[in-house]
Amino acid sequence: MTRALTILGIETSCDETAAAVLRLEEGRATLLSDVIRTQLEEHAPYLGVVPEIAARAHAELADAVVAKAMAEAGIGYDALDGVAATAGPGLIGGVLVGLMTGKAVAQAAGIPFIPVNHLEGHALSPRLASDCPFPYLLLLVSGGHCQFLEVRGLGEYKRLGSTIDDAVGEAFDKVAKLMGLGFPGGPAVEQLAASGNPKAHDFPRPLLNRPGLEMSFAGLKSAVARVTEGAETDAAKADICASFQAAICDVLSEKSARALAGFDPSPNGKRFVVAGGVAANKAIRAALETAAAAQGAQLIAPPLRHCTDNAAMIALAGAERLAAGMLDGTDGLDAGSRPRWPLDEAAALSAPVYGGGHKGAKA
Ligand code: KG4
Ligand code: ZN
Numbered sequence: 001m002t003r004a005l006t007i008l009g010i011e012t013s014c015d016e017t018a019a020a021v022l023r024l025e026e027g028r029a030t031l032l033s034d035v036i037r038t039q040l041e042e043h044a045p046y047l048g049v050v051p052e053i054a055a056r057a058h059a060e061l062a063d064a065v066v067a068k069a070m071a072e073a074g075i076g077y078d079a080l081d082g083v084a085a086t087a088g089p090g091l092i093g094g095v096l097v098g099l100m101t102g103k104a105v106a107q108a109a110g111i112p113f114i115p116v117n118h119l120e121g122h123a124l125s126p127r128l129a130s131d132c133p134f135p136y137l138l139l140l141v142s143g144g145h146c147q148f149l150e151v152r153g154l155g156e157y158k159r160l161g162s163t164i165d166d167a168v169g170e171a172f173d174k175v176a177k178l179m180g181l182g183f184p185g186g187p188a189v190e191q192l193a194a195s196g197n198p199k200a201h202d203f204p205r206p207l208l209n210r211p212g213l214e215m216s217f218a219g220l221k222s223a224v225a226r227v228t229e230g231a232e233t234d235a236a237k238a239d240i241c242a243s244f245q246a247a248i249c250d251v252l253s254e255k256s257a258r259a260l261a262g263f264d265p266s267p268n269g270k271r272f273v274v275a276g277g278v279a280a281n282k283a284i285r286a287a288l289e290t291a292a293a294a295q296g297a298q299l300i301a302p303p304l305r306h307c308t309d310n311a312a313m314i315a316l317a318g319a320e321r322l323a324a325g326m327l328d329g330t331d332g333l334d335a336g337s338r339p340r341w342p343l344d345e346a347a348a349l350s351a352p353v354y355g356g357g358h359k360g361a362k363a
Contacts, residue, residue, distance in 0.1 A: 024319035146168050
């Protein structure tokens with residue numbers, strides 16, 4: 001029998017200040033607390049996340065959010081076996097705040113500090129709630145990330161394809177901005193799309209017919225920009241939203257079908273996990289469900305709270321790493337923050353998909 005581990009997780013890489021306490025016992029995770037303080041209000045006036053505002057807000061909120069997570073868990077710091085915090089990729093000011101907070105708690109409590117890759121947190125997030133053994137195929141779709149990954153085991157990730165420009169959530173946010181729908185754009189676009197005609201505009205499906213799993217959404221956003229000028233009424237906007245969402249659904253379901261067809265897991269079934277904020281979109285979920293079923297795969301989507309940024313997934317990644325003895329012989333206190341940190345470092349070196357751009361780093 002392995003010893004139960006109790007881990008405090010901290011997440012500050014974008015616009016959520018989050019802390020959670022998780023217990024891992026016999027491979028099963030139980031959440032003792034799960035606190036998420038979103039900064040939506042702080043960023044909404046700017047129609048996007050402003051890195052400086054995020055960093056300042058994380059610095060102001062981190063202590064209180066950690067204290068709340070500990071109080072709700074009902075344990076003292078002496079009951080912790082380790083502290084995990086996101087060390088990247090993300091907005092560097094916020095990452096630094098979480099990293100320093102985590103290191104301070106770990107040092108004061110005399111326990112290991114575990115630096116966690118935010119993308120690994122998302123990759124492991126389905127294991128918070130459902131029985132989701134390795135291996136599985138993951139589609140990570142959020143405001144900053146858009147990629148297919150084969151999750152073979154803890155620390156074993158193969159990138160199969162990603163966007164070559166914007167992330168999907170970013171495209172939703174930009175389209176919403178073009179039409180004055182506020183921030184974040186995804187939920188607003190989805191809501192308007194429900195009453196629109198998805199065939200009203202024939203928007204491009206970039207890279208759809210190109211072999212492979214690379215994706216591109218910047219051209220789609222530009223195509224939308226060309227028709228938004230004259231669209232003043234809600235009905236006209238609804239048609240644009242519905243047509244845009246239909247194009248996204250087509251691209252994601254076709255690429256998912258292709259990824260699943262090439263994914264040959266062990267005989268215990270094909271699992272297809274979709275995570276990230278965009279996984280909240282019901283039309284996209286339905287399209288992925290159909291694509292998965294056609295390939296004999298089961299679609300697993302973590303509950304919405306754990307699809308978007310949260311600290312429970314960071315605590316889980318830390319706990320699984322600690323349980324597996326994957327700390328590289330250090331206590332993590334010398335870990336640095338990494339604004340760019342691909343999960344599949346080999347693929348990133350041999351086939352980098354990004355040039356510049358502040359979103360590209362995360363996506
Ligand atoms: O995972 P997340 O909370 O943060 C990042 O790591 O980016 O994802 C936020 C992104 C935003 O771009 C937001 O517009 C998008 O997810 N999103 C949606 C929906 N809800 C959130 N996109 C499409 N449809 C939705 N219902
Ligand atoms: Zn994220």
